[in-house]
Amino acid sequence: MDLIAGLLQTSILAGGVLALAALGEVLAERVGVVNLGVEGLMALGAITGIATVVAVPSPTLGFLLALLVGLLFGMIFATATVHVRANQILCGLALTLIGTGLAATIGKAYSGMPAPATFAPIAIPILSDIPLVGRALFTQNILVYLIYIVLPFALHHLMFRTRHGLDLRAVGENPAAADAAGIPVQKIRFWYVSAGAALAAGSGAYLTLAFVPSWSEGVVAGRGWIAVSLVIFAGYRPLNAVLAALLFGLITSLGFVGQARNWPIAAPFLSMLPYLGTIALIIVPVLAWHKVRRLMAAPAALGEPYYRDVR
Amino acid sequence: MAIRIQRIPSAPPAAALAARAVAIVLALLVAGLVLAASGADPLRLASQVLGATFGSSFGLEDVGLLVTPLILTGLSVAVALKIGAWNIGAEGQFYAGAFAATAVALFVPGPTVLMLPLMFLAGALGGLVWILVPTLARAYADVSELITTLLLNFVATLMVYYVSTGPWLDPSGHALATTARLPHDIPEFWGIVHWGFPLAILLTVLVAAVLNFTRWGYEVRIAGSNPQAARYAGMPFRRRLIVVMLLSGAIAGVAGMLEVAGTVHRLQGGISNNFGYLGIMVAVLARGSALGVLAGAALMAVILNSGIILQTQGITVSTVLAITGLILFFTAIGDELAHYRVTRTKPVGA
Secondary structure, three states: OHHHHHHHHHHHHHHHHHHHHHHHHHHHHHOOOOOOOHHHHHHHHHHHHHHHHHHOOOHHHHHHHHHHHHHHHHHHHHHHHHHOOOOHHHHHHHHHHHHHHHHHHHHHHHOOOEOOOOOOOEEOOOHHHOOOOHHHHHEEOHHHHHHHHHHHHHHHHHHHHOHHHHHHHHHHHOHHHHHHOOOOHHHHHHHHHHHHHHHHHHHHHHHHHHHOOEOOOOOOOOHHHHHHHHHHHOOOOHHHHHHHHHHHHHHHHHHHHHHHOOOOOOHHHHHHHHHHHHHHHHHHHHHHOHHHHHHOOOOOOOOOOOOOOOO | OEEEEEEOOOOOHHHHHHHHHHHHHHHHHHHHHHHHHOOOOHHHHHHHHHHHHHOOHHHHHHHHHHHHHHHHHHHHHHHHHHOOOOOOOHHHHHHHHHHHHHHHHHHOOOOHHHHHHHHHHHHHHHHHHHHHHHHHHHHHHOOOHHHHHHHHHHHHHHHHHHHHHOOOEOOOOOOOOEEOOOOOOOOEEEOOEEOHHHHHHHHHHHHHHHHHHOHHHHHHHHHHHOHHHHHHOOOOHHHHHHHHHHHHHHHHHHHHHHHHHHHHOOOEOOOOOOHHHHHHHHHHHHOOOHHHHHHHHHHHHHHHHHHHHHHHHOOOHHHHHHHHHHHHHHHHHHHHHOOEEEEEEOOOOO
16 A cells, blocks of 8 residues: 555656646647657756756755746747748757757756755645555655646646637647637737747656655656657646546656565666657557547647748 | 740759858858857867867877768768668767677687677667668658657667666776777778778778669669659569668668777767768758768868867867758759859840
């Protein structure tokens, strides 16, 4: 029983990294822009978080500054992909290289240093005493509640229950029609892509301030790419994305539990689980359910720049 | 007279080339400014790099050693791009090729003259196997090969790390985290540069010839630029896609084999030096031409070598990666801007 409770608690904690990054990518892809820079943005956020708490012991400040750094890099990326209309795949890969490289260069001074201040778990009275699941669900840091409850429901409401949400989805599905209807296509794309990048960097700070919590080169370890994959798996929906992230968190924590309990599998093989699991999870559903495919399809204009005056 | 800015569907080669040159200069300029802001002296660093690279044959030999894997990973990515597939997994296929070649070298006895070709085949096969699942998933389920190939990079890195620190660890106990020295070396061709270098060039020319001068290559190019048209014309798109992607993986695998058998001589964790990721850069710079792959690889080798020279100055492989990213970013922007043309038009009715 202790195993299950521990597994659940680690899954939620580990899944939070992916959930936040995935929510950011949902924002970008819903308005029609693929941001493959998530991995790099997470690295930048991770180092921003650590560098901040080393200077000022406030994890909240570290998280906020990471959001800001993500927003700035997101605005650069959005300028290139939305306004200049440069190739989104190339710009995304470039952002990943820049972010990963820059963070590792800055991070040399912080390598291996445990974060001096972190987001500590808060036990919610009474609820956290529920047997089995109480501790896992209600003794978590504040960001976990933000990532799993506040943000996904807020985004779901915004996207599917408001007029503005209809507009932003229209921009991702058919920008020409949206433009004709008077929706500011480029403006919406620019700000949602930038905001998505901010969330990606925020998830990096979550990684180094709540989950690991320290900086080392390669700390992001492909989580950005897993986040991009699970957006596809989640059918570009915020609530699904968070559930998918939890599932991926479970896969990750299986590896941790295995190492802690000395399962007869070598550690590197357990570390492979998240990547292999991701590959399986984006291939299998497509093969299994053909009907779901249309429902979960990508926004029709995903990856395509919008030119108003060019035919 | 009115000035009109017009976008043309395909960028004129001259404009594209100019945009690229500007992009590279701008990227290096930004990198220099960032370095200057962090207290380094970019001009002194640049002169140090140029002196160490071009000042002696040793420097050029170092570049020659680096350019070999870059040509092949670049070719790997470029070949896949010909049919519109993004092989971001050259890094993983490189590791898989090095892994397979090492397995053959360590566990199959035989004379070097026979073993090297066998290792070559093993390397190609290793890379091919590594891209097999992403290829089939793309061909039959339309799953983005970009993500699946990339995720397998992490798996390959872990696999090589595991064998080189575990079951295949050097039994002599002198070396840490690496396999024993391989019993077969690719002979040297010029200084420390091994015969893998001319072989990589030969392979590039060969692949380019097949793509440019055969019916098969023609169909691949059509399928890459317009899949719909290829299908209507009765070309077997799926079969072409599968073969091209497998070829792409095999080429990256060969790069790994040449690196382990020619340069490093042992299989170890960081053997790839990000060659797979830099290969994406090479392919993008090449703009689909074989000669371009060679030129792009040469440029990236000089940049990578600069990072190695400057390691004592606090610049790392990561810094080089970031600078590469900057070049890629500005190149992407330059490529788009090269499509625009400023024209003067007479007002209607004048």
